[in-house]
Amino acid sequence: MGGRWGAYARRGRVVAMLLALVFVLAACDFRVLSPARWGCGTHSYVVNPTRAPKGAVATVHEAFRQLNLASAPTVQWRYAGTTTADGARSGLVVVTWRPQNEVPGIMAPGAYGVGAPQPWPNNTKWTGGVVIIDPRYPVKLDVMLHEVGHVAGLGHVRDRNEVMYPLPTGKSHYMPGDLSGLRALALECK
Numbered sequence: 001m002g003g004r005w006g007a008y009a010r011r012g013r014v015v016a017m018l019l020a021l022v023f024v025l026a027a028c029d030f031r032v033l034s035p036a037r038w039g040c041g042t043h044s045y046v047v048n049p050t051r052a053p054k055g056a057v058a059t060v061h062e063a064f065r066q067l068n069l070a071s072a073p074t075v076q077w078r079y080a081g082t083t084t085a086d087g088a089r090s091g092l093v094v095v096t097w098r099p100q101n102e103v104p105g106i107m108a109p110g111a112y113g114v115g116a117p118q119p120w121p122n123n124t125k126w127t128g129g130v131v132i133i134d135p136r137y138p139v140k141l142d143v144m145l146h147e148v149g150h151v152a153g154l155g156h157v158r159d160r161n162e163v164m165y166p167l168p169t170g171k172s173h174y175m176p177g178d179l180s181g182l183r184a185l186a187l188e189c190k
């Protein structure tokens with residue numbers, strides 16, 4: 001959300017197969033960050049709770065629960081405990097809380113957070129990821145879902161009914177376009 005990670009358009013292959021239904025599928029569209037994909041199998045996420053506002057860690061687990069439902073059975077992320085890491089790692093998804101002014105190179109001013117798969121940029125295979133949330137804002141599940149969606153490989157969409165819309169949506173669940181994208185990414189695991 002508001003990060004610098006580039007995104008380019010890529011319609012789901014379902015759209016190509018069902019052009020006649022494009023008016024329906026337009027609402028179920030998604031974008032991916034790059035041609036890279038996660039490895040097939042189970043990956044680990046860790047949480048640095050040092051500066052997490054009250055209730056924020058629970059949104060991490062809920063976001064990964066929903067991500068795992070959408071990505072099953074080919075790609076999964078399992079909680080591997082807390083960490084003192086404060087930034088991106090390969091081989092691990094790190095979730096942490098830092099104010100935007102500490103990470104101006106990756107989080108845009110005014111952004112609630114940032115999320116991206118790692119290594120970045122990498123057009124082959126992702127092995128980790130990072131989510132940094134600005135702890136000065138109220139705890140928002142939609143923001144965590146959005147940033148974790150970036151970690152999975154989703155980019156922004158123009159449909160404000162999708163979690164991957166660039167501004168907070170207030171959604172408590174991934175929406176049809178988000179789910180289509182997560183499913184496609186998982187099915188294309190490497």
Ligand SMILES: [Zn+2]
Pocket residue numbers: 001002003146150156166
């Ligand atoms: Zn975003």
